[in-house]
Amino acid sequence: MREFREFGHKMIDWVADYLESPERYSVLSTVKPNDIIDGLPAHGPEQGETIEHIFEDFERIILPGITHWNHPRFLAFFANTSSPPAILAELLATALNANGFIWKVSPAVTELEVVALRWLLHWFGLPRDWFGMILDTASTATLHGIAAARAAIAPETRDIGAPNDLVLYMSDQAHSSVEKGAMSLGIGRRNVRSIGTDSEFRMLPELLVDAIQKDREAGLRPFCVVATVGTTSTASIDPVPAIADVAEREGLWLHVDAAYAGSAAVVPEFRWILDGCERADSLVFNPHKWLMVPVDCSVFYCRRPDVLRHAFSLVPEILRTSDSGLNLMDYGIPLGRRFRALKLWFVLRYYGHEGLAQIIREQVAMTRDLRDRMAEDPRFEICAPAQLSVICFRQRGTDEANRLLLDAINGSGRFYLSSTLVGGRYILRIAIGNMFTSRATLEELWSLLDALVATME
Ligand SMILES: *Cc1c(COP(=O)(O)O)cnc(C)c1O
Numbered sequence: 063m064r065e066f067r068e069f070g071h072k073m074i075d076w077v078a079d080y081l082e083s084p085e086r087y088s089v090l091s092t093v094k095p096n097d098i099i100d101g102l103p104a105h106g107p108e109q110g111e112t113i114e115h116i117f118e119d120f121e122r123i124i125l126p127g128i129t130h131w132n133h134p135r136f137l138a139f140f141a142n143t144s145s146p147p148a149i150l151a152e153l154l155a156t157a158l159n160a161n162g163f164i165w166k167v168s169p170a171v172t173e174l175e176v177v178a179l180r181w182l183l184h185w186f187g188l189p190r191d192w193f194g195m196i197l198d199t200a201s202t203a204t205l206h207g208i209a210a211a212r213a214a215i216a217p218e219t220r221d222i223g224a225p226n227d228l229v230l231y232m233s234d235q236a237h238s239s240v241e242k243g244a245m246s247l248g249i250g251r252r253n254v255r256s257i258g259t260d261s262e263f264r265m266l267p268e269l270l271v272d273a274i275q276k277d278r279e280a281g282l283r284p285f286c287v288v289a290t291v292g293t294t295s296t297a298s299i300d301p302v303p304a305i306a307d308v309a310e311r312e313g314l315w316l317h318v319d320a321a322y323a324g325s326a327a328v329v330p331e332f333r334w335i336l337d338g339c340e341r342a343d344s345l346v347f348n349p350h351k352w353l354m355v356p357v358d359c360s361v362f363y364c365r366r367p368d369v370l371r372h373a374f375s376l377v378p379e380i381l382r383t384s385d386s387g388l389n390l391m392d393y394g395i396p397l398g399r400r401f402r403a404l405k406l407w408f409v410l411r412y413y414g415h416e417g418l419a420q421i422i423r424e425q426v427a428m429t430r431d432l433r434d435r436m437a438e439d440p441r442f443e444i445c446a447p448a449q450l451s452v453i454c455f456r457q458r459g460t461d462e463a464n465r466l467l468l469d470a471i472n473g474s475g476r477f478y479l480s481s482t483l484v485g486g487r488y489i490l491r492i493a494i495g496n497m498f499t500s501r502a503t504l505e506e507l508w509s510l511l512d513a514l515v516a517t518m519e
Contacts, residue, residue: 069113077149084133084498088475091129098127129478134498137507138480140294140322140452141495144356151408152356155401162399165387172388175403178410179361185415186327189340193367195390196359196402200321201239203346203362204288206374206394208243210344210364211286211315213373220373224248228285229277231255233265233300235293237319253282262447263298263484265289267305274312286315289342291335292323295482295491296446296454299323302338310341318345321360322495325352326426326450329419335450344370352451352495353418354409359402367393425451425494432492432504441515445484451494454484457515461488470514477507 101123130136132144162171179194197203208230216225230249232240234256244254255277258269274284287309289300302318309316318339324347326332339345344364349355364370375392383389391397413421426449433448436455446454457467464481468490471477480491492507 065113069117073117081132081146081498084130084135087125087130087133089130089133089135089478090472090475091127092475093127098123132496132498133478134496134500134503135477135507136496137492137494137499138478139491139493140351141493141499142351142357143354143495143497145354145409145412145497147408147412148355148405151405155404158401160401162401163391163397164381164383164389166383166385168401169387171399171401171403172390174401174407175390176388178403178407179363181410182328182361183363186324186336187333187340188336188345188363189365192363192365193370193393194361194363195393196406197346197362197394197396198358198360199239200237200319200346200348200360201242202395203360204237204239204317204319205243205246206362206370207288207315207317207344207346207364208240208247208249208286209373210366210370211317212247212249214315214343214366214369215283215285215313217372225283226250226253227282229253229255229274229282230285231257231270231273231287231314233257233259233263233290233293235259235263235265235295235298236288236290237294237321240288240319259298263293263296265300265305267301267308270305270308274308274314284312284314286317288317288319291318291320291339292326292450294322295484297323297448297450297452298446299335299449302336302342304338306338306341315343316341318342320345320347322348322351323450324361325349326422328353328415329423329426332422332426332450349406349409352422353406354413354421354497355406359406362394364393370394421497422451425497425499428499428501428504429453429492429494431501432508435508441519445487445489453492454482454489455492456487456489457518463518464488464490467511467514467518470518471510474510476510 160168160171162168165172175196183190183192212219228249230244241254245251255273257265257273260266277284287305289302289305291299306316323335327336343366346362348360350357350359370393374394390399429448429451433444433453436442437444443456443458445456456464468481471479482489482491
């Protein structure tokens with residue numbers, strides 16, 4: 063324990079230094095494929111080594127192969143934050159090593175999850191009686207949503223296998239995890255309909271209605287629609303109230319994928335982004351995307367836990383207990399349950415509702431300011447409405463010029479932005495989600511963009 067204590071203190075100091083002066087690191091790792099593999103021995107050590115020795119190699123070999131997600135100038139994909147209270151909570155969770163698959167094996171693991179997820183429902187203005195559980199990713203959560211949707215229309219599936227006439231709907235901007243979920247569950251890609259979107263990349267409900275009608279006429283069974291609140295490319299928000307109307311009328315399960323944008327609902331004036339979601343059957347959002355909680359932590363809510371349970375519950379003799387505690391293993395695929403609720407609870411308490419709202423509110427404000435500045439500059443074009451913390455833009459000119467611009471930004475080592483295709487056009491994305499990103503950071507980005515575009519003209 064002496065070594066643990068000594069290095070424990072040193073590593074906490076290392077982490078504090080890391081968070082305090084990230085500018086020491088290039089945001090994007092510059093290693094080449096296989097550098098790390100070639101830099102490490104082919105065989106594991108016969109004899110154990112000291113932490114000191116291992117840590118040296120962590121700094122020398124591993125760290126250069128890290129792209130610094132927790133860096134304020136990481137603005138790619140959906141930037142996120144591993145906040146200090148969450149880092150401490152993770153340390154405690156690993157020390158306890160509790161595996162909460164059933165209530166009995168660590169009541170606090172289950173009950174803290176229930177409490178933290180209820181707090182979030184309250185802050186989001188969602189129905190307080192929804193069932194919730196934490197999963198690893200939104201992809202897994204969406205798969206659970208689709209499985210529940212199927213259990214609702216075809217409860218016999220768990221015994222005799224899947225019917226092949228069920229049809230799922232999503233927009234053409236939906237995340238690939240929706241289709242992947244359908245593939246994994248044996249729904250099949252041919253039974254997934256990609257519904258067209260409007261000029262702001264939101265699902266068109268009238269096209270949804272048409273598609274459902276066409277499928278019914280063909281003798282198929284529409285069963286589920288997935289709406290997206292905050293699409294991955296442009297952070298667009300599907301018209302959930304209209305989609306919920308259709309789902310209700312047609313008897314479809316409504317799953318909402320709010321992986322990124324859901325967190326914004328902690329800000330009272332942004333609660334509207336979840337309008338209509340109170341009518342959903344299931345919903346996912348990722349605190350590990352925009353709520354200062356490190357990966358992984360994805361929150362899955364379900365209005366009809368009985369259906370979810372029907373899809374997944376299977377209790378072997380070894381796990382039978384006589385208490386009345388909630389056994390989360392009955393509601394999904396995984397048996398093992400990491401104590402993820404601890405880091406979420408630490409974050410919710412440490413910042414509080416107002417603290418979290420203020421962080422997100424300011425991030426949105428600085429995003430809009432940068433967007434407005436770019437919109438006024440004739441050299442740039444804003445390609446999607448930036449209502450939250452993502453800007454989709456292009457330098458006016460060819461796709462190739464924009465590719466070169468992105469390479470130059472990322473090649474500088476100072477920022478990391480990503481790209482996407484929207485309406486067949488190549489666009490760049492600035493995603494703000496790290497709590498250490500400031501207006502000064504964006505000022506620097508603007509200077510870099512300005513200088514790069516000037517040299518390219
Ligand atoms: C990021 C994202 C996902 C996938 O999230 P994971 O947790 O990595 O599975 C799904 N849907 C949307 C809209 C996303 O933005």
